[in-house]
Amino acid sequence: MIARLCHPFVNGPWLLLSVLLFFAGCKSSEYKAYVYDPVGATLTEDKPLDAYHRRTIGFAEDGVWFTNEFAGARLNDVVRVAPFEYELLVAAENTPINNSAWYGFGVGRGGVPGLEGAPGFDDVSISGKGAEDGLREVADSVELTLRIKYEGGAHRYQPTIMERVDSEAHYIVRQIDSLQTRIIWQGVQNNPGLEIRVSLSQHPVLITAQRLETTHSLQDTLQAWQNLFPFVRIDTAGLSKEGRPIPGLTISQNPTVKRPTLMVIGRQHPPEVPGYEVMRSFLRRFAANDSLAKTFREAFHVVAIPMANPDGVDRGHWRHNARGVDLNRDWINFNQQETQVARRYFQEKATSLGQPVYAIDFHSTQIHLMYPIDASIPLQGPAISTPWFEHLLAPSTGYPFDVVIEPFDTSGPVAKNWFWRAFGIDALTYEVSDLSTPAQNDKAGVIAAESLMQTLLDALD
Numbered sequence: 493m494i495a496r497l498c499h500p501f502v503n504g505p506w507l508l509l510s511v512l513l514f515f516a517g518c519k520s521s522e523y524k525a526y527v528y529d530p531v532g533a534t535l536t537e538d539k540p541l542d543a544y545h546r547r548t549i550g551f552a553e554d555g556v557w558f559t560n561e562f563a564g565a566r567l568n569d570v571v572r573v574a575p576f577e578y579e580l581l582v583a584a585e586n587t588p589i590n591n592s593a594w595y596g597f598g599v600g601r602g603g604v605p606g607l608e609g610a611p612g613f614d615d616v617s618i619s620g621k622g623a624e625d626g627l628r629e630v631a632d633s634v635e636l637t638l639r640i641k642y643e644g645g646a647h648r649y650q651p652t653i654m655e656r657v658d659s660e661a662h663y664i665v666r667q668i669d670s671l672q673t674r675i676i677w678q679g680v681q682n683n684p685g686l687e688i689r690v691s692l693s694q695h696p697v698l699i700t701a702q703r704l705e706t707t708h709s710l711q712d713t714l715q716a717w718q719n720l721f722p723f724v725r726i727d728t729a730g731l732s733k734e735g736r737p738i739p740g741l742t743i744s745q746n747p748t749v750k751r752p753t754l755m756v757i758g759r760q761h762p763p764e765v766p767g768y769e770v771m772r773s774f775l776r777r778f779a780a781n782d783s784l785a786k787t788f789r790e791a792f793h794v795v796a797i798p799m800a801n802p803d804g805v806d807r808g809h810w811r812h813n814a815r816g817v818d819l820n821r822d823w824i825n826f827n828q829q830e831t832q833v834a835r836r837y838f839q840e841k842a843t844s845l846g847q848p849v850y851a852i853d854f855h856s857t858q859i860h861l862m863y864p865i866d867a868s869i870p871l872q873g874p875a876i877s878t879p880w881f882e883h884l885l886a887p888s889t890g891y892p893f894d895v896v897i898e899p900f901d902t903s904g905p906v907a908k909n910w911f912w913r914a915f916g917i918d919a920l921t922y923e924v925s926d927l928s929t930p931a932q933n934d935k936a937g938v939i940a941a942e943s944l945m946q947t948l949l950d951a952l953d
């Protein structure tokens with residue numbers, strides 16, 4: 493969200509200067525004046541999406557196929573430029589858009605791609621030219637060079653590769669190291685793209701801009717929690733514009749007793765998986781059976797909408813919902829179905845469970861950032877962010893990230909400010925770095941939850 497005007501990838505001698513400017517000058521006014529939002533990106537009436545086709549494209553000369561026929565995929569076109577060398581076009585769902593250039597595609601060899609059963613890919617159906625033209629005999633592996641060209645943005649995310657390692661549809665996930673990728677420069681504007689070199693065995697691989705976390709994997713997670721933890725209740729907050737359920741989650745020792753309620757929302761922006769991973773680990777910690785969580789649940793409830801934009805996630809969007817709109821700019825006008833659903837859900841839970849005490853909206857961006865409400869803004873409840881950060885960022889907690897704290901006023905149309913407007917409470921936009929690893933994010937979520945439980949219990953005294 494702070495990328496477009498501040499993107500560090502600039503050609504030649506400007507590179508170092510632009511990196512310095514990026515860190516020095518581009519953090520201070522994200523929401524206040526929307527200097528990072530392209531003109532028109534904050535308007536939240538329905539906008540048309542650009543044409544996009546789900547398909548599998550096969551190249552008989554190499555016996556290689558590409559597919560975008562699975563949830564979370566984004567691949568617009570493929571051109572073969574030389575033997576085993578391909579140019580891939582990846583375009584934003586519509587423009588103007590903040591740069592968050594998500595991509596996701598499957599690539600494989602031979603006639604039977606067989607992606608069925610991969611995590612999050614149960615709706616995959618492979619068909620078309622690739623299936624017909626497959627090689628009958630394939631060598632052990634081939635080296636592919638893939639060059640991604642972006643339309644509507646520029647390179648942002650290092651790829652994650654998921655490879656099927658046996659016929660049981662078991663997949664392993666690995667990050668492609670930087671030796672196998674490099675930035676390339678493309679077009680008249682010298683726009684940064686990405687070159688990936690990948691060794692393709694007879695197993696298909698999925699290459700995505702971050703870890704692939706779709707509506708399907710969230711359902712698995714929530715189902716597992718509900719089975720594991722007696723205090724977790726899953727319901728449906730409402731439906732997205734395309735009819736996907738927007739799951740709601742309550743963590744509550746006794747929902748018939750009114751208690752101050754912690755409210756959490758995530759995944760308004762589909763590619764922001766690191767923030768989602770921290771949120772997932774964070775929420776899970778509140779459901780545990782240890783004494784801290786138990787004490788906390790005897791004093792507070794937790795309510796969450798962990799994936800507010802399921803259409804955008806499963807469509808492989810860079811940022812917007814199925815109506816081409818940035819949901820986290822719609823918390824004043826509420827033009828979109830998903831923000832209406834979230835608002836109604838949080839309002840209903842506030843009535844049934846108890847007055848909210850604090851709210852967190854999880855995202856990711858280039859660095860670790862916290863956007864709290866400025867301390868000069870009056871609150872009807874306790875100030876939480878300031879004492880929490882003091883606790884969380886003390887060396888003794890082992891929180892794995894260095895964090896920049898950047899307070900904002902409450903004028904912008906983002907979720908955090910709606911919680912303040914609706915309930916008078918303190919609220920936070922919690923940004924995790926694009927580059928953080930799943931292990932770091934799991935750890936950060938646990939520590940953040942423990943620290944917040946302590947902070948809220950202290951605030952109650």
Ligand SMILES: [Zn+2]
Nearest residue numbers: 761764855856
């Ligand atoms: Zn975001």
